[in-house]
Amino acid sequence: MPLSRLRLRLAGWFALAMLAGLGVLDLSLYFFLGHQADLRFNRRLGAAAHGVAQAIEREYAETTGRAITKATADALDEYPAGPEAFVIYGADGNQIGTKGDTSLTRLASPAIGPTGQGSAHERPLDEGTGVRVVEDRGSAPSGTTVVALASTAELRDERETLALWLLLSAPLVALASVGAGYVLARRALAPFGTMSRALAEIAPDDLERRLPLHNPPDEFDRLAGQINDLLARVHGAQLRTRRFLRQAAHQLRTPLTVVRGESALGLERSRTPDSYRAVLGRVHLAAELMSRRVEELFLLARAEAGERLSLTDRLELDGIALEAADLMRGRAQSLDRRLELGTMEPAEVMGNAFTLREAALELLENACRHGQSEQPIRVSVRRQPGLAVLEVSNPGPELPWAELERNGEHTEAERHGLGLSIVHWIARVHAGRLEYRREDGLNLIAICLPTAPDDSGR
Numbered sequence: 001m002p003l004s005r006l007r008l009r010l011a012g013w014f015a016l017a018m019l020a021g022l023g024v025l026d027l028s029l030y031f032f033l034g035h036q037a038d039l040r041f042n043r044r045l046g047a048a049a050h051g052v053a054q055a056i057e058r059e060y061a062e063t064t065g066r067a068i069t070k071a072t073a074d075a076l077d078e079y080p081a082g083p084e085a086f087v088i089y090g091a092d093g094n095q096i097g098t099k100g101d102t103s104l105t106r107l108a109s110p111a112i113g114p115t116g117q118g119s120a121h122e123r124p125l126d127e128g129t130g131v132r133v134v135e136d137r138g139s140a141p142s143g144t145t146v147v148a149l150a151s152t153a154e155l156r157d158e159r160e161t162l163a164l165w166l167l168l169s170a171p172l173v174a175l176a177s178v179g180a181g182y183v184l185a186r187r188a189l190a191p192f193g194t195m196s197r198a199l200a201e202i203a204p205d206d207l208e209r210r211l212p213l214h215n216p217p218d219e220f221d222r223l224a225g226q227i228n229d230l231l232a233r234v235h236g237a238q239l240r241t242r243r244f245l246r247q248a249a250h251q252l253r254t255p256l257t258v259v260r261g262e263s264a265l266g267l268e269r270s271r272t273p274d275s276y277r278a279v280l281g282r283v284h285l286a287a288e289l290m291s292r293r294v295e296e297l298f299l300l301a302r303a304e305a306g307e308r309l310s311l312t313d314r315l316e317l318d319g320i321a322l323e324a325a326d327l328m329r330g331r332a333q334s335l336d337r338r339l340e341l342g343t344m345e346p347a348e349v350m351g352n353a354f355t356l357r358e359a360a361l362e363l364l365e366n367a368c369r370h371g372q373s374e375q376p377i378r379v380s381v382r383r384q385p386g387l388a389v390l391e392v393s394n395p396g397p398e399l400p401w402a403e404l405e406r407n408g409e410h411t412e413a414e415r416h417g418l419g420l421s422i423v424h425w426i427a428r429v430h431a432g433r434l435e436y437r438r439e440d441g442l443n444l445i446a447i448c449l450p451t452a453p454d455d456s457g458r
Contacts, residue, residue, distance in 0.1 A: 007185040014181030015174050022173050026166040034159055041132060041155055042120045048084045049136035049148035052099075055079055056088065056144055068144065072097040084150045091143030104149040107131050122152065129153045191220040199227070207235035259286045295358075310352060311430060314452055317347045317356070317388045318381040324360035325379050328368065332377065337368045342380030347388035348452040351430045359426040359447055360390060366420060366445070367394035375442070383451070387432075391446035398438050423447060 059071035085100025371394035
């Protein structure tokens with residue numbers, strides 16, 4: 001199994017964090033242990049100086065009248081040899097005895113002098129090494145002062161050994177951290193593997209499935225939630241595409257059937273020119289209907305895609321209604337319908353000229369296709385406070401408008417064509433609305449739009 005670059009990066013960061021923590025710990029440990037070693041060294045040297053001072057006092061006290069110099073010499077002879085050196089000063093400050101390495105004792109010469117009871121200080125001896133000095137004053141009647149001296153080479157060796165071990169621990173900890181970090185990263189990233197397998201099991205036709213979430217959520221759950229939102233959007237787009245294709249097939253089936261039937265009928269035997277002209281006329285009408293359906297589908301596709309229109313045109317809604325009525329007269333006559341103009345009040349709106357003209361044509365097309373011939377189709381434009389209303393009334397069966405509003409415009413569009421769906425979208429993007437009411441056996445469908453600023457009629 002190849003190494004994972006992501007896990008290696010996480011392991012590297014983990015190792016760097018461990019090394020940083022180890023560095024802080026090592027420095028703290030180095031200075032702490034060095035300080036403790038200094039304290040132990042000073043205590044040991046002070047204890048040696050105190051032991052020699054007590055030995056001199058005992059020797060001096062055993063023989064009354066004995067010279068302090070003799071007592072000091074006897075005490076130093078009996079004191080066991082060690083790494084320390086001693087210099088003893090009498091009550092008058094003169095040196096009265098020494099013991100130990102002379103390279104140490106010379107540093108306690110009278111020119112330097114004692115520094116006080118129990119004090120400790122350091123003086124250089126050679127490169128990298130010093131001498132630690134501690135003194136202890138004897139009690140009366142001797143009045144002696146014992147100065148103990150010792151090389152700090154021992155402390156230096158201890159510090160160097162400690163530093164070496166701490167430095168050696170860094171690469172060992174780094175290697176161990178990389179290995180441990182890789183293993184921990186694998187365990188920490190296990191939910192990604194679970195998420196990847198769950199996503200791989202979601203088929204293109206099964207986009208309703210969702211990734212599992214936990215409560216309270218963590219980073220993986222938040223990512224899974226975003227993926228679920230993406231799946232929901234993709235599923236919605238898939239449903240809209242399927243609905244669009246179903247509508248396209250439904251709307252183009254009829255004119256295509258007419259074209260195929262009429263053309264087959266015209267080709268099955270020889271006909272007179274007038275007969276061919278009649279066949280071609282019917283084919284032409286079917287082609288026009290097909291072209292209109294294609295335009296409707298393009299408009300619906302723009303609506304499904306959430307396209308934003310340019311709404312900067314200042315338009316006369318009554319002029320658009322008159323133009324649409326004039327364009328639809330031939331269509332109405334071919335379906336045995338009659339068009340009439342109702343009230344035409346001047347009204348200006350802000351919007352997109354092409355789509356508003358298409359909305360008016362769609363309302364009239366819907367009335368022509370689904371209306372009845374007993375009464376005429378009437379188009380009118382009225383003004384209401386802040387609104388311009390383009391209304392088309394036609395006789396016919398009542399529309400299931402409650403179902404339309406409950407389930408969305410596309411349910412009704414599949415039953416009554418794409419017209420109402422497109423008009424609903426056009427009204428919505430113009431900050432308006434599509435209204436329906438049933439009155440005296442008539443279906444009245446109106447598109448209500450906000451009037452343009454400063455529009456007071458003409």
